[in-house]
Amino acid sequence: MNVLERLRAIIGAAAPPEADRAVFERAVRPAGDPRHGDYQANGCMALGKALGRPPRTLAAELATRLDLEPLAGPAEPAGPGFLNIRLHDAFIAADLGRMLHDDRLGIEPPARPATVVIDFSSPNVAKPMHVGHLRSTIIGASLARILTGLGHRVVRDNHLGDWGSQFGMILWGWKTARDQAAYDANPVAELARLYRLAQDRIKAGDAAVEDAARAETAKLHSGDPENRALWQAFMPHALQALAGLYDRLGIAFDVQLGESFYDDRLAAVVDDLTAKGLAVPSEGAMVVFVEGTEAPFIVRKTDGAFTYATTDLATIAYRVQEWRPDQILYVVDHRQGDHFKQLFEVARKWGYRDVELAHIAFGTILGPDRRPFKTRDGDVVGLESLLDEAIARARRIVDENSPELDPAERERVAEVVGVGAVKYADLSQNRISDYVFDWNKMMAMNGNTATYLQYAYARIQSIFRKGETTPAAVRERPPAIVLSHPAERGLGARLLRLPEVLELAAAERKPNILTDHLFDLANAFSTFFEGCPVLKADSPERRQSRLALCDLTARTLQYGLEMLGIDVVDRM
Ligand code: ARG
Secondary structure, X not given: OOHHHHHXXXXXXXOOOOOOHHHHHHOEEEOOOHHHOOEEEOHHHXXXXXXXXXXXXXXXXXXXXXXXXXXXXXXXXXXXXEXXXXXXXXXXXXXXXXXXXXXXXXXXXOOOOOEEEEEOOOOEOOOOOOHHHHHHHHHHHHHHHHHHHXXXXXXXXXXXXXXXXXXXXXXXXXXXXXXXXXXXXXXHHHHHHHHHHHHHHHHOOOHHHHHHHHHHHHHHHOOOHHHHHHHHHHHHHHHHHHHHHHHHXXXXXXXXXXXXXXXXXXXXXXXXXXXXXXXXXXXXXXXXOOOOOOOOEEEEOOOOOEOHHHHHHHHHHHHHHHHOXXXXXXXXXXXXXXXXXXXXXXXXXXXXXXXXXXXXXXXOEEXXXXXXXXXXXXXXXOHHHHHHHHHHHHHHXXXXXXXXXXXXXXXXXXXXXXXXXXXXXXXXXXXXXXXXXXXXXXXXXXXXXXXXXXXXXXXXXXXXXHOOOOHHHHHHOOOOOXXXXXXXXXXXXXXXXXXXXXXXXHHHOXXXXXXXXXXXXXXXXXXXXXXXXXXXXXXXXXXXXXXXXXXXXXXXXXXXXXXXXXXXXXOO
């Protein structure tokens, strides 16, 4: 059990009988202000209100019942009625000593590993991918890493939109306006051009193009040989372009089952829903009515076509049969919230009650004008060029700060810093909120950025280089951890928190809980580094202890960044 879990268990067991134990335990949290302690127990506040008794009295009574040894001394009632808990220095030091030899940094395997399917990235192929899909890709990949790191079984599934109306538009373009030479030279660019052409005409109100494109989609779905053959020809190019992008982002999937994969299962879904009395005819369509929502869930349209919703139902059935997951997480734009609410409700009625279905929603990336982020020509930003720009900007920083590195190494550092900055800017936001995309902020050397954390990591590597020693050498003759300086203690208390932070981030499915912690840790390291000489410490014991704290900090930063899909470099 990690420190937070241990405290929760002790405090939960001492809770007054009237308290809901789970709620009471969850009210034990890391302290808001570290000057008052390391953790605080807030359970008496809500309980006091419920019982009509002063929370301060309840907290004082609870404190007398608590025995937090050997973790902490007596809890101190404070404020309107919470308890402050301060870990014993000796406990922190002993735990850090254990951590020093633990490659897992104190992360223990779960009592019962869960199977979690994560549906993320899931772009609509053959048209330009945009920044919204970047968020899904980055957040989904990080959640997959965090859950895997905690010992759960994760299935990363890219639910590609490879069967949608964009193909009708492209097929129309192909048949009326293709530039064969351009296609031969760069198929993806030509397909995107044809898509845009159709989109522009339709947007301008050209009903003939709209009808033609819809007819092409219908022909594709009904098995028209020409359209199927063209689809087959387009797909590898589209997938290859995507694969290139995922490669640059260091992102992999276990399965990539797009909408097309489920096509031949859709009729059976509607039949089954109809047989069970869930789907009913309505104005020529087949729909499922869901209480509490206005629009019905359409599973077959008037023209006989199945929908995005039908596909999602078939997908749930397949995933449950294939992997028996405990959870399916959908990392998708918040604007699809209603769809998922309905989908989950219908799935439960259909019989999928044992699997937790959750929409991991996220907000919009905004430009400096606080409108959805776009390039000057009004097009949604292409992701490739976004990464190119990130790396170019990082290269300028590296050139300026580390001219002594050779150019090839500077380029590699620029890639790690540039891609890391883009990912971290996204992950460090509470995912529900919109955020403003700001190049300068995201690569700031001082601030809640990947660059700052990577720099702290590199700085620690240089301490070891300067001291002509290595982490392995320090670990070989394990020093007693000394926490005599407040900055040593501050750093040490934070180092213990990694396992509980990862659990919290996984439980809330919020990578920003991890980024906040890493930022806090890097700040504590900075305070430590200013206040506590390492190589010039006043005794060999203190020097070794401080080197051990450096090593633990570096490993925590590296592991934490790895969970965010971000690399570190030894010099920058
Ligand atoms: N392709 C969809 C889009 O771009 C996202 C799919 C999300 N996953 C799902 N199972 N519906 O909007």
